[in-house]
Amino acid sequence: MDFRVSLVDGLLELKNPVLSASGTFGSGLEYRPYGDITQIGGIITNGLTLHACAGAPMPRIAETPGGMLSAVGTQNDGAEHFINAVLPELPWQEVPVIPNINASNVDEFSALASLLAAERGVAAMEVNLSCRNDHRAGQRFCQNPVTAARAVNAVKRAAGSKPVIAKLSPQIMDIVEVAKAVEAAGADIISCMGTIEGMAVDIVSRRPMLGSVIGGLSGPAVKPLALRCVWEIARVVQVPVIGVGGVRSARDVLEFMLAGAHAVAVGTANFSDPGTIFRIIRELPALCEELGIDDLNAFRGSLKA
Amino acid sequence: MISPVRTELTVTDNVPFGQPVAGPSGVYRFYALTLERPAWKSWRPGQFIMLRPVQDGDGTTWARPLSICRVTSQSLVLFFRVVGPGTDRMSRLKSGDRVIVWGPLGTSFEMRPDTPTLLLARGVGMAPFAGYADVHPAPASLFMLFGHGLPSNNYPTDAMAARMELENIRDRTPGELEHFHSVVREKMLEYKEHGGLCLACGPMPFLKRVWERALELDLPTQLSLEERMACGTGACLGCTTITSKHWPDPVRAGLPVQTCTSGPVFWASDIDLHDVQPEERSL
Numbered sequence: 001m002d003f004r005v006s007l008v009d010g011l012l013e014l015k016n017p018v019l020s021a022s023g024t025f026g027s028g029l030e031y032r033p034y035g036d037i038t039q040i041g042g043i044i045t046n047g048l049t050l051h052a053c054a055g056a057p058m059p060r061i062a063e064t065p066g067g068m069l070s071a072v073g074t075q076n077d078g079a080e081h082f083i084n085a086v087l088p089e090l091p092w093q094e095v096p097v098i099p100n101i102n103a104s105n106v107d108e109f110s111a112l113a114s115l116l117a118a119e120r121g122v123a124a125m126e127v128n129l130s131c132r133n134d135h136r137a138g139q140r141f142c143q144n145p146v147t148a149a150r151a152v153n154a155v156k157r158a159a160g161s162k163p164v165i166a167k168l169s170p171q172i173m174d175i176v177e178v179a180k181a182v183e184a185a186g187a188d189i190i191s192c193m194g195t196i197e198g199m200a201v202d203i204v205s206r207r208p209m210l211g212s213v214i215g216g217l218s219g220p221a222v223k224p225l226a227l228r229c230v231w232e233i234a235r236v237v238q239v240p241v242i243g244v245g246g247v248r249s250a251r252d253v254l255e256f257m258l259a260g261a262h263a264v265a266v267g268t269a270n271f272s273d274p275g276t277i278f279r280i281i282r283e284l285p286a287l288c289e290e291l292g293i294d295d296l297n298a299f300r301g302s303l304k305a
Numbered sequence: 306m307i308s309p310v311r312t313e314l315t316v317t318d319n320v321p322f323g324q325p326v327a328g329p330s331g332v333y334r335f336y337a338l339t340l341e342r343p344a345w346k347s348w349r350p351g352q353f354i355m356l357r358p359v360q361d362g363d364g365t366t367w368a369r370p371l372s373i374c375r376v377t378s379q380s381l382v383l384f385f386r387v388v389g390p391g392t393d394r395m396s397r398l399k400s401g402d403r404v405i406v407w408g409p410l411g412t413s414f415e416m417r418p419d420t421p422t423l424l425l426a427r428g429v430g431m432a433p434f435a436g437y438a439d440v441h442p443a444p445a446s447l448f449m450l451f452g453h454g455l456p457s458n459n460y461p462t463d464a465m466a467a468r469m470e471l472e473n474i475r476d477r478t479p480g481e482l483e484h485f486h487s488v489v490r491e492k493m494l495e496y497k498e499h500g501g502l503c504l505a506c507g508p509m510p511f512l513k514r515v516w517e518r519a520l521e522l523d524l525p526t527q528l529s530l531e532e533r534m535a536c537g538t539g540a541c542l543g544c545t546t547i548t549s550k551h552w553p554d555p556v557r558a559g560l561p562v563q564t565c566t567s568g569p570v571f572w573a574s575d576i577d578l579h580d581v582q583p584e585e586r587s588l
Contacts, residue, residue: 026540030566034311034407034538046540054560061535061543063367063391068535072542075561219365248363271535272357272365274407275311 001285001294005041005263007240008163008188012096012124014041014263017296018253018281021244021267022100022126022167023047023072024218025277027086031270035278038094044126044191044265045082047102050112052078057211062200067219067246068268069198071212074102079115087121096123098165106154113158124162127155129182130169130194142169142194145181156186163188165242170196170222170229179233191242191265192229196222219268220246227259234260234301248276250283254293260301307347311407313359314340317380319398323459334387335429335459336396339380345409348376350416350437351504351529351570354408355537356383358394369395370534370565372433372506373409374461381406384432384461410537412570414504415527418442421501423492424449424469425515427476427485430507431460433529437504438468445469450492452476452485452511486511490518497524504570505529510583519573526573532564539566549577 003016019042025031028043037043055075062069076082082099090097099116103109109127116122129142129151141151152166166187168178179190195216200209226245234241240263243256248269256264269276293299322335350373357368369391375382387396398404414437424434424447431451438444447469453460454477465471476485493515496503505515506529519526532544545561551574552558559577562568 030538030540033309059533067365075542268365271541272367273405274538
């Protein structure tokens with residue numbers, strides 16, 4: 001059975017529909033001891049900004065029922081370091097490497113996309129519209145269709161031939177409107193979804209569990225929400241959708257595909273076991289066989305609703 | 306750099322240590338957890354593992370970071386205190402249960418056979434020093450000062466006492482704790498005067514005071530930090546520590562580095578704990 005997925009013809013071809021979600025797999029290099037990272041459909045790397053960013057105050061993560069909260073604040077070493085020190089170490093000729101990019105304004109998005117557009121090792125870029133784009137100011141491009149489209153359009157114009165993925169947030173009145181707007185602005189793919197804001201507190205110390213008080217909730221707790229968003233978006237846009245949110249098994253991969261996703265990204269589950277993504281890729285063929293699925297293209301979006 | 310491996314191991318033993326003791330934040334329970342020995346090529350004292358019971362299922366509860374207490378020809382031994390739901394699930398592991406383990410992870414303690422070495426431990430922070438004493442080629446050069454709020458039979462120090470000199474100080478009251486810290490300060494001065502080395506492991510309030518004293522004396526000191534961790538691989542960026550201007554890579558001086566991959570053992574002079582508020586850190 002053929003597990004290859006073409007997200008953008010000739011430009012973004014995956015050997016299987018399972019990617020690593022941004023912020024949960026480092027640059028990919030961190031997971032080399034635990035499996036063959038060239039067997040992954042694609043590596044979406046940790047959030048990248050134009051200049052190095054020290055990130056949010058500690059503590060940054062908290063375990064919650066069915067998931068976790070995180071407020072990392074896009075700690076990263078900046079674009080230059082990524083291009084000169086990380087990219088050359090990655091097996092980008094064998095696995096698509098997709099930086100997740102973040103900026104606090106449109107010009108910064110443009111500048112960052114231009115730098116990455118010139119790199120052979122970059123297969124595509126994922127525009128982060130879902131996190132707080134600057135943890136101090138807290139502006140988010142996802143908050144309305146106009147700002148989201150503006151960010152995507154700026155990246156698209158700077159990205160040359162590289163496919164542009166728009167990663168959406170569920171934290172908005174109508175995610176479908178944002179999906180339509182980013183598609184019109186030139187997004188080649190929509191990635192759905194980023195985290196949703198939550199909070200956890202400790203009644204003994206009377207302190208929040210996170211230094212930033214509020215953080216992004218991810219994990220199986222949000223999977224039904226992600227599935228709903230993918231279902232709603234996939235029905236109205238022409239571009240492929242990557243489903244993200246609480247995936248921890250091959251079964252979850254098929255659920256997202258049934259709802260209309262072309263591919264799926266594994267996130268938080270990479271933390272609880274570094275073997276997760278490799279196991280999912282290993283188990284997918286057997287599960288398809290067990291369920292009598294012999295064509296993923298035909299299966300995709302075939303939900304009887 | 307020792308490459309870590311992910312493996313499923315069988316629990317061979319899990320025994321409570323000492324009697325459960327009521328404390329200010331609940332009942333204190335200690336366990337020595339023994340696993341079959343993983344097929345590691347090597348490991349070094351101070352390194353840690355991530356451990357997750359297989360029976361936690363395919364949910365996303367995190368694994369827990371545990372320092373390697375001891376590795377024998379047959380076993381990997383861990384020592385932990387129950388502090389929350391994760392360690393509570395670990396305390397219920399029985400012989401024959403399976404756990405997922407990845408490791409050995411992170412940096413290790415400096416070992417200088419001919420140098421008088423002061424080991425400073427508080428509470429469960431004694432765990433990695435068991436393995437340190439086991440593999441040290443000249444344990445006669447080691448001295449451990451061990452502060453503990455609970456009775457000493459809550460901690461597996463007997464085998465350690467057979468390998469090296471060990472002084473126990475009970476520090477259950479604020480006054481006793483201050484006494485412990487004053488002995489720590491005196492001992493660090495003594496080791497500075499004798500060209501010694503100091504290694505410390507324990508809770509953050511204790512480590513921060515050791516860190517301050519190490520800088521004050523310019524005594525070569527390593528600290529093993531403890532942080533909340535989700536992955537142990539350097540990916541989640543949840544366990545960072547701020548480096549000092551002396552950090553070996555100047556590009557990262559003054560910036561956060563991951564405790565799981567750049568630590569957990571750091572030279573005191575390489576990190577900056579000024580802004581760490583120990584009481585704000587709950588694991």
